[in-house]
Amino acid sequence: MCGIVGAIAKQNVVPMLVDGLKRLEYRGYDSSGIAVLEGGDIKRARRTGRVAEMEAAAQAMNLNGLLGIGHTRWATHGGVTEPNAHPHISGGLVAVVHNGIIENHDEKRAELKLAGYAFESQTDTEVIAHLIHHHYKQNGDLLTSVKGAVKELVGAYAIAVIAVDKPDELIVARMGCPLLIGLGEGENFIASDVSAVISQTRKVMYLEEGDVAKLTRSSVTVYDGKDSKVERDVHVSDVSLASLELGPFSHFMQKEIHEQPKALADTIEPILTHRFKAELFGANAEEVFSNIDSVQIIACGTSFYAGSVARYWIESIAGIPCNVDIASEYRYRDVAANPRQLIVTISQSGETLDTMEALKYAKSYGCEQTLSICNVRESAIPRASKLVFYTRAGAEIGVASTKAFTTQLIALFALTGVLAKLRGRLNDEKEAEYLDSLRHLPGSVQHALNLEPQIQRWANKFAGKEHALFLGRGVHYPIALEGALKLKEISYIHAEAYPAGELKHGPLALVDSNMPVVVISPNDNLLEKVKSNIQEVRARGGEIFAFADLDSHFGESDIVHVIRTPRHVGVLSPVVHTIPVQLLAYHAALARGTDVDKPRNLAKSVTVE
Known part of the structure; x- marks a missing residue:
């Protein structure tokens, strides 16, 4: 959830550190800081609030150094205060930044206090700094000390360490949290996300679990968890600087909503090329898929809702039992082990800690048939999976996921088609129909985006509300869930979603003139049922906002408002109906004046438990 940057170079690294931290702002944070070696001492600037405030402090101090580390912190242990901000320094000798959570920090804190260390913060990270210092006093070697x-340490960490008397060394280590090395010419970099180093280099090396590495200006040496020297693959990142800039848009969320036609077209392209063939998911995918009898989807947040849509597709089209679990729940319950179950993990970043741990948990039960759906190449979850499908959403900066969600739906629909075909449930005629629907989907999404002015007018009605209800049925119920999540994430309006048929089983008690009700109502086989549910709301004086299809027959009134999306697109309708709820949340947040891209208390990549 936090961000790490670091650099060792022949010129002042402060501008690089600040630039990297700014590119990590989207991950969510409440304080930031940098530390550099300067004049035989560690100089540090830290501030709560935005990176710009810390940057101003660094400029006022005239920080300048050839070796440095930086950090954006999202508070876990200890409040949002400057003493709790990173980097942490021990004995004026060692400086540390850290992502993750150390579970045995209380035990280590007590030991270090007995050894004479005084603590200035409430963080678990200061424990790491003092512990490294303690080792360093005994052996004098920074790598050995780390x-x-x-x-x-027990827990999850990505750390970067510098020492006063080691001006040519930057030491890093990782366990459970992402960390990569950016390779330059006569300079090297480290970061928790490739976006932080892309302005300096495209050549990156991803560290594995348990790795410790030593960086100099001219070399990188990596040691694995067994302390053996190892080589890690070097990748050339395809993330573009343009994808990290706003361009003509006011917010990244707005930009990413409007990028969906292209993101979908890019993700669909290999499916149109290969049709519903197992090779979409890997060279040995057909063998894996032919030996499974059920599907278990594991994900968090928005990705969980994508998986919930897929459950309807997989069971109805492929005829395979499918279960969907929230990763943080799955990893802590006793599961019925089934080695023939396909474990599908979904994560935009590929580093979501709960999802990664749930994958490990499933594998510990003998479930080795694993598939990852992810947007970030070579991230941890795909590397731990037998099969992988990379979505082509491009960099997603806004905390509230948009294009990652819709491209995940495409990946899951591709999985559905492949499984159905392997089981003889998808004939050539139906396959051609699905491929044609995929081919036309980006255009249908663009038509839905064209409804933005109407949705903006609706959003102005929501701005003064504190509660909202979302309803959907069947495969569109998860879209109602996603709409409610988006609204509460960025506008701070309390929103809940229910299957429309559940309305009279409790939620109807909430409905009055102050509770707007958003209804996902496509022209499918459940349309008449949804219309009946709408009548229940009308009878209680509730104001209805219905997203219907062009060929649905809805009567409007002073309390029933209808926006008609493009003509019903069949099985892919959930993708099209996602667009209006995203736009509604975005414009409601604008009307309320909230920070759309960086909503309070939230982070983009959740790498702590």
């Missing part, structure tokens, strides 16, 4: 210290 290796020794991390062996005493």
Whole structure:
């Protein structure tokens, strides 16, 4: 959830550190700081609030150094205060930044206090700094000290360490949290996200679990968890700087909503090329898919809702039992182990800690048939999976996921088609129909985007409300859930979603003139049922906002408002109906004056438990 940057170069690294932290702002944070070696000392600037405030402090101090580390912090242990901000310094000798959570920090804090260390913060990270310092006093070697210290830590971490008397070394380590190395010419970089180093280099090396690495200006040496020297693959990142800039848009969320036709077309392209063939998911995918008898989807947040849509598709089209679990729940319950179950993990970043741990948990039960759907190449979850499908959403900066969600739906529909075809449930005629629907989907999404002015007028009605209800039926119920999540994430309007048929089983008690009710009502086989549910709302004086299809027959009134999306697009309708609820949330947040791209208390990549 936090962000790490670091650099060792032949010129002042402060501008690089600040630029990297600014590119990590989307991940969510409440304080930031940098530390550099300067004049035989560690100089540090830290501030609560935005990176710009810390940057101003660094400029006032005239910070300048050839080696440095930086951090954006999202508070876990200890409140949002400057003493709790990173980097943390021990004995004026060692500076540390850290992502993750150290579970045995209380135990180590007590030991270090007995050894004479005084603590200035409430963080678990200061424990790491003092622990490394403690080792360093004994052996005088920074790499050895970091290796020794991390062996005493229980939990998740990505750390970067510098020392006063080691001006040519930057030491890093990771366990459970992402960390990569950017390779330059006569300079090297580290970061928790490739976006932080892309302005300096495209050549990146992803560290594995348990790795410890030593960086100099001219070399990178990596040691694995067994302390053996290892080589890690070097990748050339395809993330573009343009994707990290706003361009003509006011917010990244707005930009990413409008990028969906292209993101969908890019993700659909290999499906149109290969049709519903197993090779879409890997060279040995057909063998894997032919030996499964059920599907278990594991994800968090928006990705969980994508999986919930897929459950309807997989069971109705492929005829395979499918279960969907929230990763943070799955990893802590006793599961009925089934080695023939396909474990599908979904994560935009590929680093979501709960999802990664749930995958490990499933594999511990003998479930080795694993598939990852992810937007970030070579991230941790795909590397731990037998099969992978990379969505082509491009960089997603806004905390509230938009194009990642709709491209995940495409990946899951591709999985559905492949499984159905392998089981003889998808004939050539139906396959051609699905492929034609995919081919026309980006255009249908663009038509839905063209409804933005009407949706903006609706959003102005929501701005003064504190509660909202979303309803959907069947495969569109998860879209109602996603709409409610988006609204509460960025506008801070309390919103809940229910299957429309559940309305009279409790939620109807909430309905009055102050509770707007958003209804996802496509022209499918449940349309008449949804219309009956709408009548229940009308009878209680509730104001209805219905997203219907062009060929649905809805009567409007002073309390029933209808926006008609393009003509019903069949099985892919959930993708099209996602667009209006995204736009509604975005414009409601604008009307309320909230920080659309960086909503309070939230982070883009959740890499802590």
